[in-house]
């Protein structure tokens with residue numbers, strides 16, 4: 290049964306999430322493409338408001354002509370529960386999961402703003418990148434070979450299989466932007482650069498490597514869609530608050546996918562506003578990620594994993610981060626789903642050219658930022674790319 294706004298109140302009472310006697314209002318807040326999100330606010334301020342997210346058996350924006358398994362809502366709720374176990378600070382509280390209706394109810398985050406919107410309006414990142422890095426670090430350490438024993442990982446891998454959403458990523462992130470495809474579009478000034486990128490054999494080999502990593506590297510539980518539209522930010526009781534939402538693409542996959550998507554979108558926001566503080570926050574994200582791994586490291590489940598392996602593993606993660614960041618940069622200017630950061634500029638051409646150029650450079654040679662994890666080298670590369678355009 291698909292919920293309409295008028296039915297949500299009765300639904301919440303039926304699920305025991307709001308007292309039967311309470312009155313209040315429901316509004317639809319979802320501006321996403323895939324699902325519906327409703328917020329229910331009781332008139333009694335002592336009763337907490339809640340948000341309900343339901344996955345229809347199709348892509349919400351396209352309707353029944355675009356079927357998509359509603360199971361994704363349950364995958365998302367399960368991932369959020371795992372995130373809450375290891376990174377409760379950055380995870381919305383889940384109050385109820387309804388397996389029959391492919392819906393779940395969570396903490397109302399209406400007082401927060403989607404990070405992409407906040408950045409477009411000129412906000413600074415503050416601690417956001419560190420909070421995201423900490424969440425990714427804690428969740429991935431706990432679900433990696435260092436944090437979870439083989440049996441626990443086998444169970445996690447089995448329950449996190451997410452082939453339909455993985456297909457979406459393979460097509461729209463790691464496929465179509467690199468070939469001629471129906472839904473691709475780009476700024477007219479980029480025609481030459483897009484064609485050059487698509488023909489570059491070094492890019493094709495790197496893309497193949499990333500596709501293979503996405504398909505086969507069951508490194509840890511990842512969010513799978515961790516761009517700035519999946520992060521909400523705000524202030525509560527005078528303290529900055531960061532919440533990571535929407536892990537419907539969650540799977541056991543390469544950690545660099547999450548860090549790369551986040552980093553690419555920070556880069557895109559930085560290019561939009563020529564904001565070097567945004568670039569500096571990439572190091573905050575990486576350092577918080579590494580700190581979470583180092584924090585878990587003394588309690589690793591496999592004592593044969595030695596310090597040398599840790600150094601190697603983190604180096605691999607950074608390498609993947611650059612690779613997945615690069616494909617995300619390309620996707621956001623030459624694929625189907627563009628970034629409002631660029632699209633809302635009076636002329637998206639020049640900033641889009643920078644982002645595409647960076648994606649191309651990183652794919653052609655990930656060592657361009659050195660062979661060791663060095664987020665400052667990446668920030669420097671981005672900064673020089675816009676200085677060169679002036």
Ligand SMILES: Nc1ncnc2c1ncn2[C@@H]1O[C@H](COP(=O)(O)OP(=O)(O)OP(=O)(O)O)[C@@H](O)[C@H]1O
Nearest residue numbers: 318319320321322323324326340396397398399535
């Ligand atoms: N718990 C919440 N409380 C308040 N608003 C929320 C909550 N969760 C999501 N939203 C709002 O609904 C929007 C859509 O949510 P979300 O990104 O989870 O949905 P989606 O349909 O999966 O989106 P997408 O098409 O980007 O995958 C968010 O951008 C945010 O504005």
Ligand SMILES: [Mg+2]
Nearest residue numbers: 321323535537
């Ligand atoms: Mg989503």
